[in-house]
Amino acid sequence: MTGAGNKDLETTASPRSVVRKETSSSEKKVSSNKGMSSSSVVKKDGSTRDLSSGLLGSQKMTSQVGNLLGSYCSVKLNHENYLLWKNLVLPMIRGNRMEGYITGAKKCPPEFIITYLEQEADETLEENLEYEDWIVHDQILLGWLYNSMEPDVAFEVIGNETSKDLWESINTLFGLKTKSNIAYYKREFQKLQKRGMKMFDYLKAAKKLADNLALVGRPMPLEDLVSQVLDGLDSVEYNPLVCQINEREEISWIDLQAKLLSYEKRLEQINVGLSSINLGQVSANYVGTKNNGGQAGQNRS
Template structure:
């Protein structure tokens, strides 16, 4: 008899485990809470996915609210719980009306369902923050209140940070960075603004990149600025190609220093000739095409670097 009552590690009697071994997969599925059971009166609480039973890998801190918010919002929408964040899923009355309940104070089953989902989501959100952030919004008792508090907390911080990022895009120069590092840095700052809902105009980003280049790039800068338009992808390919040509010319000349004006001029001449003579490639591949001005403001021939 004692053996019959032995329990498995999960706390389920061994006899029961054996009887249900054919349904092991359903038994082992993670659930949100032992309280997430269908309440009385026949109302079934929708099962929330097991993602919210685990801490979120990215912890909210002072510097990653935009990324954290984007990722958390996607997960919450995937579980159909976004109404609890936005407040559109209104909390039902706690008790049924006297007419329905026959004069007794009967708990509204929809209220029980709402509380289960809202509080589990609230706990998951708190568990997805660093301790310093959580303590600043600890007084919130619903998911919607917490979401609003976070947006308020990071609102002023985000606005000041966005101004700082814009200043960096406009003023930081290439200096000792490689061309690929310089372009990547500018692009990342622009992406930060996009994530914050304030995308940086591509035309302005291109102009800021060119204004941050040193004098050795003046020849290619003049060539790019003479073009009617230059996309970000086009700008990357032109500058990286120019930089590569200057490095090769510098290596041929035996110089260990940065390429001089002669190398820069030769590299520009090579790129200009390539832009002026190479015909469009129509091989079905996703090649980037670039256009040189023909002197009257119209686009000329196209080429691929």
């Protein structure tokens, strides 16, 4: 409440707490049965002042919650996509200005407000509209988060009563698993070799491991990805191309794929040509041997 002589003596804002507000004796409380809101006061000059200043903000917030309800996360949280899910739901929550509910920055206001007149010692206990709004918005967000999960994940974090508690439970549940996934993907990447794989499949496997590392919060720098891919190639066949690429300061992933796929195709053409030459030599040798054998038989006869 604002105005000369007014004081706000607020207790700690927690659920079901009480805020005590002093109202100067120059203002009288107007009861709701006289056609005015219980949150309005009348001054000596007959003018009124609305004490429910948060009502308009509450209506705006309700509209934002409605917008959130109309937005559904296209990816349901499971045991393999935590960071992807988190990167999808957070912008939606932030876009509706509701991040404070899950971080705890927007604390639950007191449930009741005590208003009294300084000189008349007349106290009234009122319900705090902001408390009711906070509960409604938090519960809507809580339900929305549960609906963005696969059933098996939701069962593991069931029982949370606020969106903040649920958010913390999710982070705890997937925190340790994320660390183990990082170690696993790094080991798999270090073991990756092309060997008999087609180049397309080899590059696809390498990129998938790099993407998985990014999803668990450990994105691989491009230069490390390029280096790891080149190290997994056959040193004899691909050494000329590897040396050429290493001489460059940097190369994009798209350029690297194009060069490796083109080089593989060229190697296949060369191998086909060599096979044809070898097959021709074998055929010629066979024919020559057969002819020589026939001539030798004729000479003996």
